[in-house]
Amino acid sequence: MTATDRSIELITAAAQAAADKLAHDVIAYDVSDVLSITDAFLLASAPNDRQVKSIVDEIEERLQKELGAKPVRREGDRESRWILLDYVDIVVHVQHSEERVFYALERLWKDCPEIELPADAKATRGKAAEHARLQAAEDAGEPGGEW
Numbered sequence: 425m426t427a428t429d430r431s432i433e434l435i436t437a438a439a440q441a442a443a444d445k446l447a448h449d450v451i452a453y454d455v456s457d458v459l460s461i462t463d464a465f466l467l468a469s470a471p472n473d474r475q476v477k478s479i480v481d482e483i484e485e486r487l488q489k490e491l492g493a494k495p496v497r498r499e500g501d502r503e504s505r506w507i508l509l510d511y512v513d514i515v516v517h518v519q520h521s522e523e524r525v526f527y528a529l530e531r532l533w534k535d536c537p538e539i540e541l542p543a544d545a546k547a548t549r550g551k552a553a554e555h556a557r558l559q560a561a562e563d564a565g566e567p568g569g570e571w
Contacts, residue, residue, distance in 0.1 A: 427454045431463035431513040432539060434493060438516050439545035441486040442468040445479040448521065448551035451530065452539035464539055466516045468548075469524040471555050473504040479518050480507045487511070521552050 427435075435452045442450050447468035456463040470476045480498075487493040497510040506523045509516040517529060 426537075427456050427463040427539065428513065431456075434487060434491060434511055434514045435464050435466050435539050436542060437486055437490055438466050438483045438514070439468075439541040441483045442466070442479050442518070443542065443544035443548055445482045446470070446475065446548075446551075447479045447518070448548055448555065449524070450541060450545040450548045452541055453533040453536040454539050455533060455536050458536060462510075462513065462515050464514045465529070465533060466514060467519070467524070467529055468517070469519045469521045469552055471521050471552070471559075473520060476507060476518050476520055477501075477504045480509065480516075483516055483518070484509060521556070524552065 439450050439452060447470055450466070450468045452464055452466045454464050468479060470479055484495065484498075493511055495509040495511050498507065499510075500507040505520045506527075507518050509518075519527070519529075
């Protein structure tokens with residue numbers, strides 16, 4: 425079994441929304457063969473809590489406006505370190521960069537097929553590592569450590 429057309433449509437719109445709000449390392453997996461509760465996962469991250477919330481708000485607004493989809497559940501709002509949006513067909517995880525590294529959800533789903541994402545979303549790959557490198561250089565007072 426593979427993800428439905430509706431799931432792919434939701435994932436694509438959510439990935440574009442995340443990329444538009446400068447999310448890092450946006451990736452999606454088709455988990456329909458290993459999970460019966462959903463078709464696909466979208467993972468994205470951001471370097472601070474405010475940006476995590478902004479990304480989630482944009483995803484929610486875009487899916488509602490463009491596709492008439494509302495999440496049946498939203499978890500993690502209080503601390504905005506890891507917010508989960510459950511749309512039944514898809515589940516969106518937006519994590520603070522530190523949580524993304526610690527929980528390493530990609531490791532759990534690496535055997536599942538990746539879902540093709542828009543070019544803007546693909547361009548976010550490696551942004552977390554780049555941000556961490558620049559932040560470390562800035563913290564050390566090295567030249568080139570500016571955003």
